[in-house]
Structure formats: structure tokens, C-alpha cells
Amino acid sequence: MEKEKFYITTAIAYTSSKPHIGNMYEIILSDAIARFKRLEGYDVLFQTGTDEHGEKIELKAKEAGVSPKEYVDSVASEIRRLWDLMNISYDKFVRTTDEKHEEVVKHIFKKFYDQGDIYKGEYKGLYCTPCESFFTESQLVDGKCPDCGREVKEASEEAYFFKLSNYTDRLLKFYEENPDFVVPVSRKNEMINNFIKPGLQDLCVSRTSFDWGIPVSFDPKHVIYVWIDALSNYITNIGYDVNAQTEEFKKYWPADLHVVGKDIIRFHIIYWPIMLMALGLPLPKKVYGHPWLLFNNDKMSKSKGNIMYPDDLANVFGVDAIRYYCLHEVGMANDGNITYDLIIDRYNSDLANVLGNLVNRTISMANKYFGGVVTNTKASEEVDNELVEMINNVHSNVTKNIDNMEISAALESVFDVLRRSNKYIDETMPWALAKEEDKQDRLKTVLYNLLEAIRVSASLLSCFLPETSEKIFKQLNTLDKSLSFNENNTYENMNAEVLFARIDKDKFMEENCQN
């Protein structure tokens, strides 16, 4: 039987500056989902990439004294380096400056124009002449330019617009027929109430005020303005073009899941579906607008000086610890919070104590009592049932959690098994069994059950903590990555090594946070 496909994307990262850990959350989250789907046997296509056009980048490049292309090349490669460092298992990495992408976006724009979805009009707004920028009412500070504080005046420039309102009814019908399209649902209601009900305004899709963008093929003084360019990445990079599509595209489109930040939900559940309708393409199955990871309950920003970078954190705590922290801390709909203090708490209590110590004590006992050779002697007792049952249920629990975008809960489901295992050790007291000659079979069964609990947990953890999962399999010396209790394994030549060394918080704070 052919494997079911699963196409998952992240939003493409804007190449204006190096991503911080808050920006990185999205790709870690998506990676966990992608890995889980692969583990379940799906044929996964996982795409991420970079959004490289726009005025802001043009300005940044100018400041840096380099060309926009040089600027985005450098940031894009930095982003890729971080993605790789954090063990992100993306299959495709798209850049909006890729020749193929630019070509197809031009075709898409032209098609919209030819169909009458796009028309030429006037962009009216409040303009700050010295800053050469348009602002909306809501962007102004005290009625003045938010950048320089000077007066703004009504002005207009020629621009192309997409007539969104033609598609309102179809969009609402789609929402109705696909109640699971947007997660969390509350976001959909916000969009309907604030944008759709009052009537969709036409979307400005070109600019003449800057150059760093894809030119409109039939009117080259215009560049294609952000959303047609950026959103199209989901199809251009897997082989869509207006007149011909590749096998890859036919196989993977529509996307099964777009993972995006809650701040760009609007573009993904209004503009993007409308663009796809205009192209005559099927719509994505689901859009998840995830919450943010905040620093000390505040948004990270350069001006606040509270930015934490993923590479710095990984150097101190390790890649998996940071992945774990991010995934555990951010809820399905609630923002998470990150500080050194909180990282260390989680690291010690979950990774070092519950997980690391369990693996360590179990393998140590196996080596001490049986020279590391443990088979299933099936000397079962009542007390084993609950543990074995949990081992056999954890996979479906995690599946349920992930289908609901409850990644934090998925982690908890696995850790429930680990916690239960620690308790099981106290209940069965292997050290006491070891002293009784006629209890050796029972002891072996106890250790076997524990090893299976660890093995199945490690299999599932491969989605969240890939390096640690591998380390555990090495320590267990097994290749069996199946997701339920296996009656017939043999464990031998196991080797206990500390997975996560405890961190002395006071000492750490003294050494690293003296201010």
C-alpha cells in the first residue's frame, strides 16, 4: 500500500535579521510534527524557507553597505545554519529569490490580472515625505509619522489591487464546510468578525516606491508586493506553474498543514485561500496559528535588549534541551515564557531527574544484576499491568495530542510513562528481589518491563529530542523502534551514560547572569 502523503510547511522566515529563539519556535514545533508523521509512516514533505524581498530589507542592505542580494544571502545562510544546528529535518528550503519562484510568481500575477482579479488603481494613504513611507491611521503615533515624528499628509500612488470581495461567499462556505481548517478556532472568528463581515477591502499587491522585489512582468516599474510573492512559496517550490505542474506538486498539494505565527493568521486564512481559489487549486487542509515564546512575558526585541539566540542557548544547554523547553512551554493557544531560570527548572526536573535518571538507574541495575543481559522471563505480577498498559497506550495518546496541536501535552503523555516507570521501580524494589535467589526471573521481568517502557518512550521522543532518542537507543543497544510493548526483545551489552547532567542553578546564575 502506498504511504499517505503529508505536506507540512512553516511560514518563510523574513531575512531582515538573525532569528531569535522566539522566531525559532515555529520551526521546532513543525519539525516535531513532521518527525512524528514520518514515524507514523506518512510520506512527509516538510518545507521551510526564507522571505527575502521588501522595503525593509532594501533599507537594511543599504545601511550595511551591501546589495540586497548580498544581504539576504548572508542572513538566509545564517538561518539555514541555525535550522541545521537545531536538527530541523526539513526536506525543502525555498527562498523567494530563487529564480524558479520568481518566474512562477510573475506568471501567477499575470494570470490574476488577465482574469480580472487584479486591477490597476490608486493606493491612498498617509504619506511621510522624508521617510518615503505610507502609514495607516493606526500606525501613526500622536497623528504623526511613527519613524521620524513629522507630519504626514494624504497622498496616493499607482498600485495594483486584488479584488478579494469577489471570493467572500466562497470563503465563508469553505469555513463552514471545513470547521477544522483553522486552529485555534477563536482565530477564525476574529477574522470573520473583523474583516469578512465588514466587507473585505481590496488588497494592494504592488508597489512602486521601492525596487527590491519581483517586477510585474507587464508593468516593470511595479514590484509585486509581499503576499502574492511570499505565500506562493508553498506551491512554487514544489513544482506549480500556471500552465504545468510537476508530479511532485500533484502528489503533495494541497498542504496538510501550514504552521504559522498567530500574527499572520489573516494572510493564511483569508488572502491565501482566495489566491488559491483564483488559481483554481484546492485549499490547504489546516492552518495552525501558534502562540509565541516570550522572554520574561515580554516580546523579544533588539531595542529591549532581551533577545535569546538559539545557538547561544544550545551551546549552554544542548540542542535537545532547548527543543524540549520550547515544545513543552508553549501551549496550543497560550504563549510560553522563557528565562534562564525556567529553562534550568525544566531541564533538571524533567530531563535530568525523570528521563535521564530513569534510563541510568534501569540500565545500571540490568548490568549489575544480570551483566546487562535481560530477556522477557514473563514472571508477571498484577503490578505490571498498569505499566504495560500505559506503554501500549502512549502512542495513541501522542497521536491524539498532535492531531489537536497539543504538542506540550504530547510530551506530557510520554513523560507520564517515564514517571510511572520510576514509581514502578519503587513498587517492585528490584534491589530487594536481587537478594532473593528464587526471584531472579521476577527481577528480570521487572527490568524487562522497564526497558520496554524506556524503549517505546525513546521511539516517540525521537520526534522531539532526536539526539537524545538516538543516545538512548545506543545505550539500550537495540534497533527496535516499534511503538508498543514487544514481548520478545533481548537486551544485552547495554551501557549507562548520563544523558543530562544536573545543573546547579545558583552556581549557573552566579556565573552567567551577573547583572
Added chain:
RNA sequence: GGCGAGAUAGCUCAGUUGGCCAGAGCACACGGUUCAUACCCGUGGUGUCGAGGGUUCGAAUCCCCCUCUCGCUACCA
């Protein structure tokens, strides 16, 4: 201002369609244990389930009304 969401132990949160003395993890205290990374296991707190009123045999869970917090409110992405 408009629309929407929410207020549950010190902290972060679970609590299906109202019904066993309101739960979990973390933190804290005490006790137990020793295989293990001073780890693990157990026990514990005054939680007015934001305030007030109502419906009901019975409400954190339904209704009304306050107070407070948060999200969205269109071209930065």
C-alpha cells in the same frame, strides 16, 4: 469604541454533555528508600474554583450582573 476569549492551589495549567471529599506537573515541608544524576517513592497546605445574585436535590461547570486580564480591529512581516 467594536467583536471575541478568559479569570481554578505559590507558579504553569487540566477539568467532556452540571453529580463520588476539585485535579496534574513544578516549587516548598516532612517521612521512606538506596538501583540511580542529593535521585526516586509517599504524605501535606488556609485553593471562598475573580465578586455578587439566580436556576437545581446538587454547579468550577447553566442564566444575570459587576470587576479585572488578554486577543483581534487591514497592507511591517
